[in-house]
Amino acid sequence: MKARIKITLKSGVLDPQGKAIEHALGGLGFDGIEGVRQGKYIELELAETNPEAAKAQVKEMCKQLLANTVIENYSFELEEA
């Protein structure tokens, strides 16, 4: 199975990189941007074929390593290979 994982900053956590992207887009003439939040996207190829087991596995990976849950949220989708 394939897991597509999105890691985003929790609301309330300042995102200076998002701010810098917002400024840069403004400099390129893209007006009307009301906010930018940046994050990470990770794809995993899993040997597991059972969706429930895969879900539990990916959740554990996110909690233990892929996200820092002090400042980040994670979400993911599973896709059959």
Place this chain on the structure above:
Amino acid sequence: MKASVIVFPASNCDRDVAVALEQVIGVRPNMVWHGDSDVPKSDLIVLPGGFSFGDYLRCGAMAAHSPIMRDVVAKAKAGTPVLGICNGFQVLTEAGLLPGVLMRNASLKFICRDVSLRVERTDTIFANRYGNGGVVTFPIAHHDGNYFADGDMLDRLEGEGQVAFRYCNQDGAPADEANPNGSQRNIAGIYSNCGHILGLMPHPERLADEELGGSDGRLMFESLVSALH
């Protein structure tokens, strides 16, 4: 007193801190590779500065899961003093030994310069040689030193006396303009609940010899020797 310095791939202050420790303790510290499984019996474990694992994923995240860290965490929980400097502080937060997280500097710039710090407590094993409320000079050299924890955690840290150092101006006031990286409440370093684990972004080992421009950092190692010898 015996100290151990953990060496990760891309640690780069491991030898500096070993020299600073040896000058004060008189004994060469053990240099312990991250892939080892046991830290030799030590009175102090040091996680040095650097860019372990290239700062991949998040600073300190990979190092926090190195084989040696299982033993570091176990020994820390059993009471062995642990000092994490810069990347070592990041590793301590990622390993769950200290609360909060070090985020990208608010300016987005790597900052390398001396800063003034207010010593918040002098009744600890790390700071007993400093004057109360004193202002010291340590260098910083980091891209991700912006300390963040939620409001409840910050209140708890303050209430329990866990703030170790704050960025301040030369008069000792933790002013906004003295905050180099956007850290919440100007926090530069924190203690664990029991006070035997310290993580800080500034580098005491880089100003531990008058010939290098100052020795405020040396007092931290002297404090440890007087507490742990």
